[in-house]
Amino acid sequence: MLKSLETLQQHLIIFTRYPEPGKTKTRLIPALGSIGAANLQRQMTEHTLFQVQELQKLINVSLEMRFAGGGWQLMQDWLGADLVYHAQGDGDLGSRMARSLYDSFQGQAKYVVIIGTDCPGLNSQILAQAFEQIYTVDLVLGPAIDGGYYLIALRRFIPELFANIDWGTSQVLQQTVDIAHKLNLSYHYLPPLADVDRPDDLHIWQRIRETEVKIR
Template sequence: MDSNKLIIFAKQPELGKVKTRLSVTIGEEKTLKIYFELLKITVAVTSKLSIKKIVYWDHLKENPLYDFGFGFENEVQEKGDLGFKMEVAFRKEFQRGAKKILIIGTDCPYLKESILLDAYKKLDESDFVIGPARDGGYYLLGMKEVSPFLFHSIPWSTKDVLSLTIDSIKKENKTYSLMDELGDIDDIDDLKFWKGSDY
């Protein structure tokens, strides 16, 4: 069994169902195009990692609109809030024999393979590793055992996610390492920061 695993949370790229905060400004079709681009970046960054990679989709279709390709397994996220979905995914993959697990989404175009490799290394010296996002959330979370307390009583999609997650870790007297802060793409300001002001 692989000791390191990568969980990728993704949405099926359906018109009107992805990046809704962005689509309010640039429209659903342009937003879908951006989401396809983010999916491709995620594949490019993760495909060379010689570890088990599992894509947890919001739902699976018989003929999926996007496939990460060779080397990626597909699963379906549990129903519930983001915290519950992540908790269940971590639990499943630890039960399947993982020793270190990272989870990422598909929203961060600045992610690099070297960041993921460094995150696994940081778990040698810390209980958790976190990649802070510019909006107060995180783009990466890693751990060595199931830790449900990280996913409870967190107001998801707010600027307090990172600080409250760190508070939870401290309350449990656990250790954590932080990666460099990166941006993710949620709204028009994020998109302009990434693509330039022409957008």
């Protein structure tokens, strides 16, 4: 069991987007329509939040929603007023993640995990692994099958990991690991998971949903 003082310093950040039709999950609009794609964004964010809440039953983790689109009031109306919300701000994905990490480490956080909402296979057990491993290595990565990553965990701010990365390509994970090697960072991989970004990926979400219905 982790020391109680340390568990108070564990922080998790969810990157998501307000589910406004036409502005989210746009690559799925041909298959689902703009409203259907927005509904999928809403459902996948709620699924991710549920998994984090399950994690919080196991270990003490603070939570923050970093959102794009919408606004504070819309986010609160959607997910509730008891969560902490921050706008992602300007810049590419790397700049936005680096900003959220800097803010967290400037506060009380000692171990920070960032996740998105595109990998429905990400569950509370994998999240617990991430926090467990970041106590022993510099960097934890959750590889996405498309060549990106669905999770990154750090125990100190390392801005180099978020610079000169070709975000949105199949090179993201490898470029990040290359930088880690140059910086002589120790790292750990979590199980690889699939994103749901394109019409061909929708069966992944459907399978997860069917499994959850059976469990609940």
